[in-house]
Amino acid sequence: MNVESDDKPSAVIHEGGCACGAFRFRATGRPIRASLCHCMTCRQVHGSAFGAYAIYARGDVQMSGAVSTWRSSDDGRRHFCPVCGSVAYMEFVSRDEIDLPIGAFDETGLFDPQYELWVKHREPWLPKGARPEYEEERPH
Template identity: 70%
Template sequence: MNQQQSYEGGCACGAVRFRANGPPMRVGMCHCMTCRQVHGSAFGSYAMFDRSAVTLTGNTREWQSSEKGRRHFCPLCGSVAFMMYVDREEIALPIGAFDDTGLFEPAYELWCKHKEPWLPRGVRPEYDEERAH
């Protein structure tokens, strides 16, 4: 019997939880200014799943972070819970929000025109801005 792997995670306080079933569609790093500010770090890293593969529990607040992006965060602790898009049936789950470490390795980097100069170059494919989906 083939049992599908599932991955769990959530916000810092545990009020928002998610479960993702099966492998992600892709995994990447983003150096855009919004990801930098939202995460308070030099980049954000996300595992992208089909929306139908993810179950969410708990209440979130949403804000429009770009024309097509909607970021959800926990109203109690403020941590990033996930991101959805209005034009795609996918959900971006922050790698740092999973319960376990070492699950996914990014395969590409976006918005490298904002990449910190002290980060290594050429480790994975890099795009100055967005990439084709």
Template identity: 60%
Template structure:
């Protein structure tokens, strides 16, 4: 698989290019992810900020004490989540041009998971992942 991957929003006004493998890939069942995706969960590949290049204008809102969610102001698609304190960028898997690139290794906020979704498939966290002593969450 090529390390360089590209993608973008639904209308093409925002594009991105990643030049490295993700640090990790996970699913999130929190209510914010459910609502912004209009789905039962969100799935994100997590990259170092310097590994992702964006073109096009985004708008952002502070969705939690740690994160800013960026979206395309034209079509409303989720573009990425930014964590300034950790230097990470979460890119939704559905925004990549190719499918089947990355498989989630864990699930967050499983206490909000729909009961019809299978459990026990990957590492599960009732809420968020615990932070490591150095602040890293990998």
């Protein structure tokens, strides 16, 4: 649902959450960027060929509901709904960002990923060259 924010009158808010509704988020404005990730962790966590994320500044996302957290790397934290197991969000402790799964938003067609990460693990049947590609992580 697009709603106007009281504290940012011209900013659009996009809402979403987990499959059962126990975890919810509200993201204000546009994401910093959006991406597809083909790393093995994203593939396994999502049970899909890749993860798709809208990356927001931490201060632009409000969350409600409990999450369980898995330290997926020295820097990475993945948060899940403890009720239904849905991916709630991902973060890197070294960055002031929240990675929200694009499929968790209440609306479709909101964001067009600008690049793909870890394409060395991309399924061969997925199209190549649709956006900039990085064999592993993108330079920051």
